[in-house]
Amino acid sequence: MTLVPGRACGGCTVCCTELHINAPSLKKLAGVRCPNLREDCLCAIYETRPQTCSDFECGWRVMAALGDHWRPDRAGIVLIPKTKDNPPGYRANSGVQIMLLGPGALDNAELPGLVAQWVEARVPLYLTVAAPVGFLAPSAFLNEIVADAVRRKDRGALTAVLEGTVKALSLRKLERAETAGLPPAST
Numbered sequence: 001m002t003l004v005p006g007r008a009c010g011g012c013t014v015c016c017t018e019l020h021i022n023a024p025s026l027k028k029l030a031g032v033r034c035p036n037l038r039e040d041c042l043c044a045i046y047e048t049r050p051q052t053c054s055d056f057e058c059g060w061r062v063m064a065a066l067g068d069h070w071r072p073d074r075a076g077i078v079l080i081p082k083t084k085d086n087p088p089g090y091r092a093n094s095g096v097q098i099m100l101l102g103p104g105a106l107d108n109a110e111l112p113g114l115v116a117q118w119v120e121a122r123v124p125l126y127l128t129v130a131a132p133v134g135f136l137a138p139s140a141f142l143n144e145i146v147a148d149a150v151r152r153k154d155r156g157a158l159t160a161v162l163e164g165t166v167k168a169l170s171l172r173k174l175e176r177a178e179t180a181g182l183p184p185a186s187t
């Protein structure tokens, strides 16, 4: 992936905090701050960090069209590349998981347009809502859910469908995350 020139993580630590990591040398639950994350937001083991960390770039780092307000800690949304296990009929290795980190995330006025653009381009999309520590974040495959609103280019309907999907996800019974081998959770 090619990074947008000059776009640095700065004070954002979302991927080191909000994401689940299951590497041989580092296991942590989503929502738990990585023990290697320093107070200055840098990685204490940067040169030897797990490959899952060195391979990861969130969507904001690679999509030039997204403004600075899309930095995940500012937007409350982290765009996670999904390069495998996408359904047939969609781009095989260019999926995007849209993970909402908090209740205000859907206030982002640019999100519906972005979703519509991706749906039209057959990018597989997943809407995910961050869950409490110890539970798996519930997720929905978005393309079919929003297809009609996107086809009609009805921005209001699309926004309503996104809101309804978030509500449905928030009502879903949460599954516990696998915690075997993990250190005790502390946020």
Ligand code: SF4
Pocket (backbone or CB within 6 Å): 008, 009, 012, 013, 014, 015, 016, 056, 057, 058, 059, 060, 061, 071, 072, 073, 078
């Ligand atoms: S979520 Fe993106 S911007 Fe934030 S620390 Fe991770 S890679 Fe950097």
Ligand code: SF4
Pocket (backbone or CB within 6 Å): 015, 016, 017, 021, 026, 034, 035, 036, 037, 038, 042, 043, 044, 045, 046, 049, 050, 053
């Ligand atoms: S090892 Fe470093 S890069 Fe990986 S999650 Fe921890 S602080 Fe972030």
